[in-house]
Amino acid sequence: MEYIQIKNSPDNKYLAVVSSRNRINILEVLDATTGSTLWTKRLSLRTTFRFGTNCVAFSPDGSLLAVAADRVLSVLDPEEGSVLWREVDSDYVGACSLAFSQDGRYLAVASENSDYG
Numbered sequence: 001m002e003y004i005q006i007k008n009s010p011d012n013k014y015l016a017v018v019s020s021r022n023r024i025n026i027l028e029v030l031d032a033t034t035g036s037t038l039w040t041k042r043l044s045l046r047t048t049f050r051f052g053t054n055c056v057a058f059s060p061d062g063s064l065l066a067v068a069a070d071r072v073l074s075v076l077d078p079e080e081g082s083v084l085w086r087e088v089d090s091d092y093v094g095a096c097s098l099a100f101s102q103d104g105r106y107l108a109v110a111s112e113n114s115d116y117g
Contacts, residue, residue, distance in 0.1 A: 005055060008032060011062035014078045018043065018054045025054045027067060029078055039081035043069035057098035057107075066098045066107050073109060 004025065005018040015030040025043040030036065043054045054069045058078065065078040075085040097110040 007056050007058060009058040009062035009065075009078060010060055013062055014038070014058070014065070016056045016058070016065060016078070018056060025069065027054070027056065027069075029065070029081065038079065041081060043067070055096060055098050057100060059100045059104040060102055061104055064100070064104065066100065068098055068109060068111075073107075075107070 002020045003017065004020055005016075007016045009015070009032070012032050015032045017028045017030065019026050019028070026040060027043050028040045029038045031038055054067070056068075057066045058064065059066075062078065064084070065076045067074045067076060071088050073087050073089070074083055076083055097108075099108045100106065101108075
């Protein structure tokens with residue numbers, strides 16, 4: 001297993017771990033206190049973008065988890081893993097950075113194809 005990205009939520013409740021297992025990238029969200037797995041999702045097959053295919057970011061209050069994988073940008077509930085918002089666009093291929101605004105209302109996405117603000 002190879003770890004691609006690990007993010008702690010600002011409220012220290014969750015730990016998001018993106019890893020690669022047998023060429024499949026996996027997102028696992030853990031309870032940061034107990035270390036127990038809350039949920040796991042398959043993100044994508046590993047492609048030529050070694051580290052940029054899958055990235056994650058928590059909102060400032062920790063209530064949202066943004067995930068970019070392949071052509072899909074999603075905002076999830078970190079506790080349940082349920083999808084709150086989802087968009088498919090080829091500009092999200094190679095997304096390498098996600099960031100919420102301080103108030104959590106906006107999400108910036110930087111990819112190898114373009115920049116959104």
